[in-house]
Structure formats: structure tokens, C-alpha cells
Amino acid sequence: MxxxxxxxxxxxxxxxxxxxxxxxxxxxxxxxxxxxxxxxxxxxxxxxxxxxxxxxxxxxxxxxxxxxxxxxxQPALDLIDCIKATDFDKPAIRYVLYGEKGTGKSLTLAHLLHYAHEQGFLIVHVPWVSEWLRRIPRHKEMANSPTREGFVDLPLEAAAWLLHFKTQNQAILKQGDLKVSNEYVWSKREKTEAGATLAELVELGINRVKYACDVVDALVQEIKILSNNKLCKTFVAVDGFNSFFYPLTRLRTPTKRSVKPEEVSLTTSFLEITKNDWKNGAIVLTADELAVPDDHQESYLPKYLLFRKGFEHLDPFVPVExxxxxxxxxxxxxxxxxxxxxxxxxxxxxxxxxxxxxxxxxxxxxxxxxx
Known part of the structure; x- marks a missing residue:
């Protein structure tokens, strides 16, 4: 004492x-x-x-x-100023936070999430991509996608993310102003009608885990449509984004084959939302050495960590150290x-x-x- x-x-x-x-x-x-x-x-x-x-x-x-x-x-203040000055009629700008291990990229992202929440943005946030692709104990359930041949679903992870999305955006979703523009048929007895609220779509994915990955994909498409129609402003934040482009994951099929990141259905959904083919939003990502299992990283710069595929996916983007x-x-x-x-x-x-x-x-x- x-x-x-x-x-x-x-x-x-x-x-x-x-x-x-x-x-x-x-x-x-x-x-x-x-x-x-x-x-x-x-x-x-x-x-x-x-x-x-x-x-x-x-x-x-x-x-x-x-x-x-x-x-x-300073990095958080710079990005807040950039977002304040954004012309939301133009395609969404991608920002990439980078830096050495332990310098505070995730906390800078947290500061920006607080800002987005305060400003009434619809938040699409992935806390840590490696939780899906690298941590074996969490993946107790993996299934072949029933709707996309050659892809695997992580239904429990998708349902957990939908709950995270619902919690972060509870005030916006309760208003009921955000409507689904397309009809989605999940089975012979279950479907989401066009005109249903976004909250109903999210609830279906949480309660019917079997369809959670397809619901995430539908949700991403609907958010882009809603943003383009200026029905909401969207803030996309993905921590450890470079994990989507590392050649291997720790996921294994029943035949012991290693699953590539691009073969995971959740990967395609969040690569879709990080394109700049939609407007009325902002996209902030981190490129982090800790997001991949390689202990011998030669650089912490985005061009190295994102690999060629990831760099081309994001180009052009604004790097923020x-x-x-x-x-x-x-x-x-x-x-x-x-x-x-x-x-x-x-x-x-x-x-x-x-x-x-x-x-x-x-x-x-x-x-x-x-x-």
C-alpha cells in the first residue's frame, strides 16, 4: 500500500x-x-x-x-477536419491510418468513431479483421456458402457483427426511416420485402444465423443505395484492413485445405463497402503489422502491408501516419x-x-x- x-x-x-x-x-x-x-x-x-x-x-x-x-x-484532428470539409456529393474518400506497432492507430480510429457517432453518421465498423481470419478458437462453425459457389461462410461471426452494427446504430435504426429497396428471399418461407426497415433486415440476420453472411452482404448493398440517395451519411471504419489481403488464413476446410481471404464471404462484403463507387460517406481504414501473422515485416508503410491487390483496391487513398x-x-x-x-x-x-x-x-x- x-x-x-x-x-x-x-x-x-x-x-x-x-x-x-x-x-x-x-x-x-x-x-x-x-x-x-x-x-x-x-x-x-x-x-x-x-x-x-x-x-x-x-x-x-x-x-x-x-x-x-x-x-x-494530430492525426485524428486532421481527419476530423478533412471529414468536415468533405463534399459528400462526390465519391467517398478512403483514408488509411498507418504507423509503427503500438503508436495508437486503433485509438485514433476510436476517436473518429466517436466523432462520427456524435455527427449522426450510420457506422459500419469492423473492430479487427484478424478476429475472423486468424483466430482459430472462434471459428467453431464454418460452412460452404449456399448462395455463392466456392465461398465459405462464418455465420457466427457475421451474426456477432450484425449485433455490433445494431448496437452502434440503435438510435438511427429505431427511427425507421431507412428502408430496404430490394426484396430478399432467404428460403421458401422467409423473405425480406422491399420497403422493410433496415432494422428488420439486421434482426433477421441476428436471429437466423444461417443467413447472417448473406444478410451482411445485402446490408452493405442497401447502405450504399441509401447513402447515394442521401437518406443517410455513412462512416466506414475497418481496423486491420490489410488482413484481407494476406495470402493465407488459419481457416481450414474439412479436407484440411487452407481457405484464402478472398474465399470468405465476409471479405467480399467489406471489400464492396470500401470501394469508392458510392457517395455521402467517408472510409477510414488501418494498415497494421499486427493484423497478419508474419513477425518479420520489412515495413509498416501501406504499400507494403496492403500487398499489390489491396493497394490497387484502395487507390486512390489518403495516407495518414x-x-x-x-x-x-x-x-x-x-x-x-x-x-x-x-x-x-x-x-x-x-x-x-x-x-x-x-x-x-x-x-x-x-x-x-x-x-
């Missing part, structure tokens, strides 16, 4: 640096708040990230700190950790931590944990 005097010393030191902002609205964040932390409301966190979106290490940290505090950083902490950001983060009693020890220790972590946000967080 820390003595009361030591706790007071840590808090006095942390208060010497202004590391918090009271402005909780991402649309109001500006360069004066760079390096400061803002706190998301618990209800907003649960709605947007209850089914994924925050890195696991950050989720553990939020439980330890009893709050979800996100740092305002998420870098290491600046001196100001590092000092702010250290002050926040001291405030949360995550970092303990004399102030001189921070110079050493700055050197050993090389101002990498994840490494800095890890090194502070046992201190």
Missing part, C-alpha cells in the same frame, strides 16, 4: 501538467488540446465499443483506471499515469522511460505497469 503522503506527492506532480481537457465532444477538439486526454461517457463507450474496437490492453487499462480517457492527437508521442504528448501521458497511480517513482525516472520506450505509446504503457 502506498502511504498517503506519497499519493499526494504523485497527484501534485501530475497537476503540474495540464493533461486533461473538459471538452468531451470530438467535433470541438482543436490544436489547443493536442496531447490532452478527454473522457468518454460510459454509455457511449458501451454503445460504440461494447463488442470491440478498443485494443485489449486499453480495455484492461480502462478497468484499472475506472474511465476511458483518449488522448487528442500515426507516429510516436511528441515531447508534449509524452509528458502529458506520464502525468496522466501518475494521476492514475500507474506510474510511480521519482520524476527523474521519466527521462529513462522516454529513452527506453522511444516514445512509443504501447511500450511506454507496458513499462509503466510494474513501476
Amino acid at each position: 502506498l502511504s498517503r503522503s506519497w499519493k499526494q506527492l504523485c497527484r501534485r506532480y501530475s497537476q503540474a501538467v495540464n493533461f486533461r481537457t473538459t471538452e468531451a465532444s470530438p467535433s470541438q477538439h482543436n490544436e489547443n488540446q493536442i496531447g490532452m486526454f478527454y473522457t468518454m461517457q460510459p454509455d457511449t463507450c458501451k454503445q460504440l465499443f461494447g463488442h470491440g474496437g478498443f485494443p485489449r490492453s486499453f480495455m484492461k487499462q480502462t478497468k484499472t483506471f475506472t474511465e476511458a480517457a483518449v488522448m487528442v492527437r 500515426v507516429g510516436r508521442y511528441s515531447d508534449k504528448e509524452f509528458l502529458s501521458c506520464a502525468s496522466y499515469y501518475r494521476d492514475r497511480l500507474w506510474l510511480r517513482g521519482p520524476p527523474e525516472m521519466e527521462n529513462e522511460l522516454k529513452f527506453t520506450s522511444a516514445c512509443n505509446p504501447y511500450k511506454f504503457m507496458e513499462q509503466c505497469a510494474p513501476l
Whole structure:
């Protein structure tokens, strides 16, 4: 147990640096708040990230700190400004977040998701592509697609994603203004009539897991139509997008054949929504070394991580680098950790931590944990 005097010393030191902002609205964040932390409301966190979106290490940290505090950083502000200045009558612009491991790409995406939610966008968010293609224990059910020859379905994953979509967009879907334009026949007894609400289509996929992958595909098509008709603004966010283009997955057919990413029906659906053949929306993706199992990456640049196929799919796009902490950001983060009693020890220790972590946000967080 820390003595009361030591706790007071840590808090006095942390208060010497202004590391918090009271402005909780991402649309109001500006360069004066760079390096400061803002706190998301618990209800907003649960709605947007209850089914994924925050890195696991950050989720553990939020439980330890009893709050979800996100740092305002320049890449997020740049993208918010770009979205504000977007001409939504033109094809959707693709933005690709990239950077070294642990620099905060996923949290930058989370900041942008909060902005999109606040601005009333319909959100299409994939928290982490590798959860579908790389993690074996989750794939207890895989089936040949009944509607697309040569493809495999991941019905449980698709149903879980539809629940995530429903939760993130619950306010928009409850309004009932978004209607399905086409009729979809699922079986001799089940179909979705043209004119049904988008919420009904989503509910069918959640309740009838067998059709979940086809429902996701139909949902993507309908969202593009609704956006083109200016019935909604759509914000697409995919974390670890380059995983769709890595040559192999860990999925295996009953004959032990390895399944390629392009043979998974969910892959085709989200490659469709990330095309720029629709308008009234914005697309933000991340290219991450951690999204693929290769430990010997030669570069973190999008052209390398996306492979030729992925690069051609996205071209043209706007690359946005998420870098290491600046001196100001590092000092702010250290002050926040001291405030949360995550970092303990004399102030001189921070110079050493700055050197050993090389101002990498994840490494800095890890090194502070046992201190």
C-alpha cells in the first residue's frame, strides 16, 4: 500500500501538467488540446465499443483506471477536419491510418468513431479483421456458402457483427426511416420485402444465423443505395484492413485445405463497402503489422502491408501516419499515469522511460505497469 503522503506527492506532480481537457465532444477538439486526454461517457463507450474496437490492453487499462480517457492527437484532428470539409456529393474518400506497432492507430480510429457517432453518421465498423481470419478458437462453425459457389461462410461471426452494427446504430435504426429497396428471399418461407426497415433486415440476420453472411452482404448493398440517395451519411471504419489481403488464413476446410481471404464471404462484403463507387460517406481504414501473422515485416508503410491487390483496391487513398508521442504528448501521458497511480517513482525516472520506450505509446504503457 502506498502511504498517503506519497499519493499526494504523485497527484501534485501530475497537476503540474495540464493533461486533461473538459471538452468531451470530438467535433470541438482543436490544436489547443493536442496531447490532452478527454473522457468518454460510459454509455457511449458501451454503445460504440461494447463488442470491440478498443485494443485489449486499453480495455484492461480502462478497468484499472475506472474511465476511458483518449488522448487528442494530430492525426485524428486532421481527419476530423478533412471529414468536415468533405463534399459528400462526390465519391467517398478512403483514408488509411498507418504507423509503427503500438503508436495508437486503433485509438485514433476510436476517436473518429466517436466523432462520427456524435455527427449522426450510420457506422459500419469492423473492430479487427484478424478476429475472423486468424483466430482459430472462434471459428467453431464454418460452412460452404449456399448462395455463392466456392465461398465459405462464418455465420457466427457475421451474426456477432450484425449485433455490433445494431448496437452502434440503435438510435438511427429505431427511427425507421431507412428502408430496404430490394426484396430478399432467404428460403421458401422467409423473405425480406422491399420497403422493410433496415432494422428488420439486421434482426433477421441476428436471429437466423444461417443467413447472417448473406444478410451482411445485402446490408452493405442497401447502405450504399441509401447513402447515394442521401437518406443517410455513412462512416466506414475497418481496423486491420490489410488482413484481407494476406495470402493465407488459419481457416481450414474439412479436407484440411487452407481457405484464402478472398474465399470468405465476409471479405467480399467489406471489400464492396470500401470501394469508392458510392457517395455521402467517408472510409477510414488501418494498415497494421499486427493484423497478419508474419513477425518479420520489412515495413509498416501501406504499400507494403496492403500487398499489390489491396493497394490497387484502395487507390486512390489518403495516407495518414500515426507516429510516436511528441515531447508534449509524452509528458502529458506520464502525468496522466501518475494521476492514475500507474506510474510511480521519482520524476527523474521519466527521462529513462522516454529513452527506453522511444516514445512509443504501447511500450511506454507496458513499462509503466510494474513501476
